[in-house]
Amino acid sequence: MKYLKILLIGLIVALLSACTEVKESEPEIILIPDGFSGRLHVIFNAPNGKPPQYEGNSRVYDIPPSGVLVTQMDANAGWIESDKIQFFSVSTNGDRKPISEVSESTPDNKRAVYFAGLGYSGPVYGCKILNQNFIVGVKEERINEDILLTIYEAIKLKSIDKKLFEGMC
Template sequence: MKKALIIIGILLIAIISYLCWYYTSSADKEIHLLSKGFTGIVIIRFNAENGKEEKYENGSRVYEIPASGILNTKFKPNEGWSDSPQYFYIVGDKKEPLTKKVYSPDIGVATSDITNKNVTFVSYIVSDEQHVDSLYTVREKMNIADLK
């Protein structure tokens, strides 16, 4: 009987520990909406004072990427584990699957040469295979914190 209580206690501690870890380290699901036919570099900058308001759809964060590819949002960085984001072209009020691939997702912090402030960002490339290398080279030369 004593062994059974010890085993039950250990199992309860393990289950509670797992649930605490899972719920504190899971991130929101994400939906990325791009202009129809968008090709290029996408940059999402977080905690932007004049950024787009937070928007959710069925519990998922919604990032409405403008035609420039640069989204400033009031969302905080989406830290933790989550499913891969869903990517769509937006046509009117309908979502269509991307016809191009998403390459080279990147998460980081860039420091502004102008204000010396750190900017947390996510970046990725939407392209066909033949143009991804040149877009990657362009992205690597950008100072993401200072882009307009």
């Protein structure tokens, strides 16, 4: 009986430690073109996409004017503290202005970013793609379905080069 108790306790400890191990993500800097409003898409694991970019130990997602960044980077999976994600509006001359993340206290007329999530979409050119998206703008823009393009609409309407997606599947 003593042997079974020890075995059971050992099994419980092993299971709990396996369940509590969570990978910590790298800090992120998201650079958003000044004046952009709508949904931004970051598409990961594209061999022909933009090479990884870092500032110190932070990943940098330099979003192009199309609002669709296709990158060679893998997704930044795991947990990340909100203060480790920085959003900036970037002018044409490179000046950065911080943009806050949406909260309950965000005024309706303040430009802010809503983190919409990470997931798979597809098929896009025959492949399931891993992508993350954000919504940026004042409240009216963040809820305006006419400017909140899906990944499919953004790729088509923004004329994203099909070659960026080659080799993804």
